[in-house]
Amino acid sequence: MASQGYGDIFAGHARRRRPAVPTVAAERDLVVEDAATGFCGAVVGFDRTYDGDFVRLEDGRGRTRLFAMREAAFLVDGSPVTLTRPAPKAAAPRRSASGSTRVENARASVALPSRIWVEGIHDAAIVERVWGHDLRVEGVVVEYLEGLDNLADRLQQFDPGPTRKVGVLVDHLVAGTKEEHLTRSLGPYVEVTGHPYIDVWQAVKPSAVGISAWPVIPRGTDWKTGVCDELGWGTPRDGWRRVYDAVSSFRDLEAPLIGAVERLIDFVTAPA
Numbered sequence: 001m002a003s004q005g006y007g008d009i010f011a012g013h014a015r016r017r018r019p020a021v022p023t024v025a026a027e028r029d030l031v032v033e034d035a036a037t038g039f040c041g042a043v044v045g046f047d048r049t050y051d052g053d054f055v056r057l058e059d060g061r062g063r064t065r066l067f068a069m070r071e072a073a074f075l076v077d078g079s080p081v082t083l084t085r086p087a088p089k090a091a092a093p094r095r096s097a098s099g100s101t102r103v104e105n106a107r108a109s110v111a112l113p114s115r116i117w118v119e120g121i122h123d124a125a126i127v128e129r130v131w132g133h134d135l136r137v138e139g140v141v142v143e144y145l146e147g148l149d150n151l152a153d154r155l156q157q158f159d160p161g162p163t164r165k166v167g168v169l170v171d172h173l174v175a176g177t178k179e180e181h182l183t184r185s186l187g188p189y190v191e192v193t194g195h196p197y198i199d200v201w202q203a204v205k206p207s208a209v210g211i212s213a214w215p216v217i218p219r220g221t222d223w224k225t226g227v228c229d230e231l232g233w234g235t236p237r238d239g240w241r242r243v244y245d246a247v248s249s250f251r252d253l254e255a256p257l258i259g260a261v262e263r264l265i266d267f268v269t270a271p272a
Contacts, residue, residue, distance in 0.1 A: 021072040022079075025086040026055050032083065033075040034067050041065070046085060055083055096133040097249040098262075103137050112139045114165040114268035115158070119148055122240060123169060123200045129247050131261055138269050148182050160189035162272040167264030170194035191267040193260035198223050201243050203257035208246040 024030070026043045033040040034057070041057030047066055048054070054066040067073065072080040094102040116135075118124050124144045128135070135142060145151060148170060160166045166189065173179050173194025183192040197203045201224065202214050217226035224236040233239040250258050 021082050023084055024076060024081045026069070026083040027086050030076075032057065032081070034065075035073055035075050035080060039065055039067070053085065097130045098134050099250050100134055102133060110139055111141050112268065113163055114140070114167075116140055116142045116167045116169065116264050116268060117151075117154070118142060118144050118169045119171055120144055120146065120200075122243075123171065125244060126200055126204075126247060126253075126257075127169070127261055129244070130250050130253065131265065134265065138265065140265060140268055148179060151182055155186065155190065160187065162189065165189045165191070165268050167268045168192045169260055169264060171200060172196065172198050191264060193263050195254070195256040195260055197254070197257070200257070201227065201239070203254045204243055204247055205252055205254060208252040209242055210246075 026032070026046070028043055028045075030043045031040065032043065032055075039057065039059065041059040041064070043055055044058045044064060045056040046053060047056060051068065053069045055069050056064050056066050058064045069083045069085075071082045074081050074083050096102045116127070118127060121144050124142050127142055134140075145154060151168065155166065158164065158166060168183060168186075168190065170179050170183055170192060171194065173183070173192070174196050179194065183194075186192065195203050198217075206213050211231065215227055215230040217223050217230070222236075224239060228234060228236055228239040231239070233242055246252060
């Protein structure tokens with residue numbers, strides 16, 4: 001009698017593979033359960049011994065225990081997981097007062113031939129306060145004119161060119177004003193930007209100096225003197241100290257001044 005072949009007696013009964021256990025980063029405050037003991041708590045820290053890595057859990061009563069971070073040793077929402085230490089988070093880049101990425105431990109660059117000119121010493125101080133880091137990294141020197149009336153003579157002496165550009169920041173640059181007339185048609189190597197405020201003080205946000213609005217000063221009255229009288233700030237020198245101390249970053253300045261200075265920096269640092 002011919003023997004009957006039975007084939008593979010295990011056909012259809014192949015051993016099932018155990019499903020892979022997911023890996024979960026043990027972020028702080030993640031709630032997990034130790035599968036062996038049933039202890040349930042939030043992740044509050046880690047420890048390392050000669051036996052390996054351990055995670056510290058804290059339960060609702062404030063009790064803490066260490067558990068070895070072995071494969072499939074924990075449950076999250078009732079499902080087994082393998083805990084791992086979370087990857088270190090990259091530190092956020094530090095920002096300068098202007099909002100740009102701060103260059104740490106950078107020496108000031110050699111000064112460029114190009115320059116940024118501002119009208120007065122207060123303008124120069126505010127620009128330095130906010131953009132000083134950026135200017136040193138780029139090698140840009142800021143100089144003050146001691147009045148816009150000196151602009152034409154200074155330009156003639158400086159003789160701007162492709163590698164010797166000048167950016168000029170002007171107060172109260174409004175159509176039809178003397179400032180607008182003095183800064184018209186200065187050539188391709190001179191960039192003029194400005195803001196609509198009577199003085200750079202006014203380009204500081206009122207909230208930064210603790211007032212609701214800058215007072216309106218009648219024509220014919222020195223603006224800084226009038227402001228200090230209206231606000232009870234004493235002399236213009238006292239008032240300037242209040243204004244200067246109120247500025248710590250670009251957030252304390254009005255947008256027109258910020259945009260004007262940024263455009264000048266871009267202009268004088270652009271390749272010839």
